[in-house]
Amino acid sequence: MSGVIDLGIEICCSKPVMFEVDIPMTQFIVNMNNSMPSSQKFIIHVLDSTHLFVQPHVEKMIRSAIAQFRNQNSYEKPT
Amino acid sequence: MPQVKIIAKNFMDMVASLTAIKLDKLYNNVFICEAILRSLPPLAKKYVLQLLFTDAPVTAKMMKEWVLPDGESKHGVAIDRLIQLRIFNESVDRKKETCYSLNPTFQKNLQKHIISGGVLPREPMNSNNAIKLPSLQELETYALHQWECFLLQLINSGQGEKLTGISSSMMKVFQRGLLSQRDRDGPRLTESGFQFLLMDTNAQLWYIIREYISNAEERDVDPADLISFLLELSFHVTGEAYNLNTLTDVQRTTLKDLADLGLVKLQQGRKDSWFIPTKLATNLSVSLADSSVRKEGYVMMETNFRMYAYSTSKLQCEILRLFARIEYQLPNLIACAITKESLYNAFDNGITSDQIITFLQQNSHPRCADRVPSIPENVTDQIRLWESDLKRIEMTQAHFYDEFPSKDVFEAACDFARQWGGLLWEDSKRMRLVVKSEVHNQMREYLHTQSK
Numbered sequence: 001m002s003g004v005i006d007l008g009i010e011i012c013c014s015k016p017v018m019f020e021v022d023i024p025m026t027q028f029i030v031n032m033n034n035s036m037p038s039s040q041k042f043i044i045h046v047l048d049s050t051h052l053f054v055q056p057h058v059e060k061m062i063r064s065a066i067a068q069f070r071n072q073n074s075y076e077k078p079t
Numbered sequence: 080m081p082q083v084k085i086i087a088k089n090f091m092d093m094v095a096s097l098t099a100i101k102l103d104k105l106y107n108n109v110f111i112c113e114a115i116l117r118s119l120p121p122l123a124k125k126y127v128l129q130l131l132f133t134d135a136p137v138t139a140k141m142m143k144e145w146v147l148p149d150g151e152s153k154h155g156v157a158i159d160r161l162i163q164l165r166i167f168n169e170s171v172d173r174k175k176e177t178c179y180s181l182n183p184t185f186q187k188n189l190q191k192h193i194i195s196g197g198v199l200p201r202e203p204m205n206s207n208n209a210i211k212l213p214s215l216q217e218l219e220t221y222a223l224h225q226w227e228c229f230l231l232q233l234i235n236s237g238q239g240e241k242l243t244g245i246s247s248s249m250m251k252v253f254q255r256g257l258l259s260q261r262d263r264d265g266p267r268l269t270e271s272g273f274q275f276l277l278m279d280t281n282a283q284l285w286y287i288i289r290e291y292i293s294n295a296e297e298r299d300v301d302p303a304d305l306i307s308f309l310l311e312l313s314f315h316v317t318g319e320a321y322n323l324n325t326l327t328d329v330q331r332t333t334l335k336d337l338a339d340l341g342l343v344k345l346q347q348g349r350k351d352s353w354f355i356p357t358k359l360a361t362n363l364s365v366s367l368a369d370s371s372v373r374k375e376g377y378v379m380m381e382t383n384f385r386m387y388a389y390s391t392s393k394l395q396c397e398i399l400r401l402f403a404r405i406e407y408q409l410p411n412l413i414a415c416a417i418t419k420e421s422l423y424n425a426f427d428n429g430i431t432s433d434q435i436i437t438f439l440q441q442n443s444h445p446r447c448a449d450r451v452p453s454i455p456e457n458v459t460d461q462i463r464l465w466e467s468d469l470k471r472i473e474m475t476q477a478h479f480y481d482e483f484p485s486k487d488v489f490e491a492a493c494d495f496a497r498q499w500g501g502l503l504w505e506d507s508k509r510m511r512l513v514v515k516s517e518v519h520n521q522m523r524e525y526l527h528t529q530s531k
Contacts, residue, residue, distance in 0.1 A: 015478070016478070017477065018476075025472060048506070051504050066472060
């Protein structure tokens with residue numbers, strides 16, 4: 001067999017996920033990844049400035065981190 | 080988040096799904112023929128009228144010649160529709176060509192209708208002015224009030240207050256697609272429920288009527304009879320009284336339910352009882368042609384994101400509460416503001432920015448509606464921006480392919496993925512590929528066969 005390696009199957013049994021984001025968000029996620037201890041790093045590949053290939057099961061965590069980031073920038077007039 | 084679109088289910092699709100025998104029975108009623116004619120696309124209407132007095136079948140080829148080349152898709156749509164409703168009968172003539180002819184029942188009745196005009200099976204009463212009829216204005220207020228009570232009860236069924244006479248089992252049928260049963264907190268509106276509230280009245284009415292008819296069989300009522308009665312009702316004159324003794328028992332029960340919805344008003348005198356169709360009923364057939372009568376708008380949107388709704392209706396207040404923050408209420412005015420938080424609430428509930436903007440545009444106050452654009456651009460832009468802020472990240476389950484032996488194999492793999500609609504990302508310089516999970520198995524087999 002020629003050398004086409006199917007990295008997806010080799011690395012994890014459950015299906016990894018691709019993120020498509022805008023450029024600031026990519027940096028945000030990469031930053032998050034770097035601040036995590038090495039056992040918990042989730043980015044498998046940084047494909048380009050707007051696409052990331054990551055481990056599964058981190059989707060929820062990323063979404064809540066983004067929501068938190070968004071809320072830090074909002075102000076709601078108290079009723 | 081998957082977007083569920085609640086479509087104002089097309090009444091005519093339901094008619095088209097009836098069996099051939101039932102459809103033929105329906106076509107015996109002259110008013111149904113007219114109502115169906117109204118609902119057809121324009122080209123189909125033309126074909127029906129053109130073939131109305133033709134007895135021999137017309138070949139499909141000849142009909143195609145009537146259309147210019149760029150109208151072919153419309154031609155196809157029209158013919159399909161006519162066959163679906165069994166207005167056109169397809170046959171094969173001696174030269175083995177397909178030809179079409181009109182359904183004979185439909186043809187006969189429509190001819191009669193055109194020549195002698197439609198005569199309703201009942202005459203309006205009150206030829207001697209013995210009864211005092213409500214004025215058109217009073218009737219309209221009554222209809223609106225009934226419809227609003229019904230909608231309020233539909234969405235607030237948790238509150239024990241019973242505003243209309245509709246039985247709770249009937250209510251459950253209507254609520255089927257719109258509310259979800261949650262044991263702890265009581266029923267809550269679903270995504271479709273929210274979208275339903277933002278539709279315009281005619282679309283809502285058709286949705287409810289369609290549910291009512293679909294449920295008819297469980298109540299031992301023939302849906303075809305119900306459809307024919309409803310369409311007949313839409314041809315009565317608004318504001319005129321018709322005696323109840325001209326109706327069958329089934330029709331009378333139906334009428335009671337319709338009175339709860341605001342389509343007719345029931346009244347009783349000393350000897351007789353009668354019903355008066357309201358504008359909601361007579362609009363039923365007009366709205367078939369998709370040219371609905373817009374009721375007067377009441378919302379004024381300002382560039383500072385404040386909204387003023389000239390309304391006293393509880394229902395409209397509830398609808399505005401879906402996506403705006405109600406600041407205060409005056410005797411004739413509801414003052415609200417569109418804020419990020421109120422919109423996020425709406426988006427969480429499954430409403431899209433397009434629906435909110437369409438709702439605002441359709442209900443804008445006449446003085447605002449004359450302006451172009453009726454809603455200030457900064458408001459519409461901001462609503463869309465806020466929505467897209469929620470969608471900054473898109474996640475797809477995928478697989479990553481690397482280290483292709485040659486450029487050709489890489490290109491072939493790319494094309495294969497593209498054909499299956501699974502190509503998410505490619506990098507031709509370093510020959511890397513990301514493919515959707517769904518396509519992964521086929522991709523693997525393809526690469527195995529390639530490598531042999």
